[in-house]
Amino acid sequence: MSEIGLPLDLHFVLSRARKCGERLGGDVHDRIAAAVYKRAEMLAARVVQTPSERAGEWDARLDDIFTSRALGYPIMLLLLGMVFWLTLAGANVPSELLAAVFLDVEGRLTAFCAAHAVPPVVHGILVEGVYRTVTWVVAVMLPPMAIFFPLFTLLEDLGYLPRVAFNLDRFFKAAGAHGKQALTMGMGLGCNAAGVVACRIIESPRERLVATLTNVFTPCNGRFPTLLLLASLLTGGSGPAAAAVVAGVVLLGVAATWTVSFVLTRSCLRGLPSSFALELPPYRPPQWGRVIVRAACDRTLVVLRRAVTVAAPAGAAVWLVANTHWGGVSLLGHLAGVLDPLGRAIGLDGFIVAAFLLGLPANEIVFPILLMGYLATGSMVEIGLGDLRTLLLSRGWNGLTALNMMVFSVLHFPCATTLLTILKETGSCRWTVLAAAIPTLVATSVCFATTQVARALNP
């Protein structure tokens, strides 16, 4: 290599490199890979000690159970069910506690504003708008996330999650997707924004985009309270029947994920490269510190911060829409009036559609906005289940309305936080627009279909 030191002319270097390549023959990349491995093998043989056989035996024994034809799927469902139950059951008490504390502070803020003659508009926007929305989102979101994310991270740290991808890959392959999408969907149960970030684990560009665009069909825990509430209204209690209804709409979301993945990989994503390889790392005892730090800092707090930064301005905007009157009706009322024909066509009404639109910043506030519209109050409220039933019936609700609102909630456009995350992850406006447009189209068509069928059956 005597050329080094001479003035480097790029064309000369390139032609020289080409000549070297021709002289070597075969594929240069292959030779490089082979040489790298040969060298690595030599070094490894000198310094690496092979761990005892026993550790490998344990792994094999666990894999025999977790990936077996008979037990693989039941164990997976059982673990998922357990994570879920722990999240829902464990979050109730801290959620109520947080809500009570926030309400107490709100009372003090209101008293302070009254004592210092703060103008009602300022008090309305800041306390009834921003403060109430933000604390609402935090009280609903924080406890389930603080339970769900550590549990999920624990399963990840144990090495179990790759086995789930391994077992489910065949079903995802049939839709043109990647087995790891099962994991990004699992993450989506906690939060769709976190689910979209999790799509980074899928190396293949096509499968990663599919997982990103369909993550919203997995209901996040901002939507679960609404789904649970509607299911208990529909079945008249919170027993097994309500749980079955919720499970049903979650499965509907899975079906939508599968179908949309299938269509996307055969249409607009067809040309993108695709490859599959899934590493199954050894099982290991959990590193508790790491689990807690990763779950709390990387997931829970990041998601919470994003949600709050979106919820604060949204709270102000929603308050203004509900409290600016024109011709005796609030802007929210006017919006609902405009949207009513569309809402009726898909088995909902104008207020429900308006609530979904205004709830774009965070799914947690959809139901409170709806109540605000129905009761024509200026700020978000919460009422008991019995009163709620009476209120909704007086607004012309029936079983179909409740069912369609659940369906729409599972299938509709992602929240603003998720959309921003998709924009950041894909770096493309086109995919972000599609990520909003596809679910909107799906939700509207499914609700339209159920409504037409229901009306044909019960004229």
Added chain:
Amino acid sequence: MTLFGLHELPVGCTGEVVAVRATGPTRRRLLDLGLVPGTRVKAVRKSAAGDPVAFRIRGALVALRREEGSTVLVRPISMPGGDR
């Protein structure tokens, strides 16, 4: 000498990579995993659904689908049991 695709290697058997037929990113990915000619690969287990199959490649356990596995040609060198 009979050559198999990696996907045809029965569980428990070991083979030696002879050639990788894949192209593009899949080829690069397979080479990166260490599937260069001369590497020994053992089929370890099938997933609960039958596909993909997990292979022991240079100490790591890596699952490959039929599509990827069939592009890797191997020469079988051991039958179930006697291997590592």
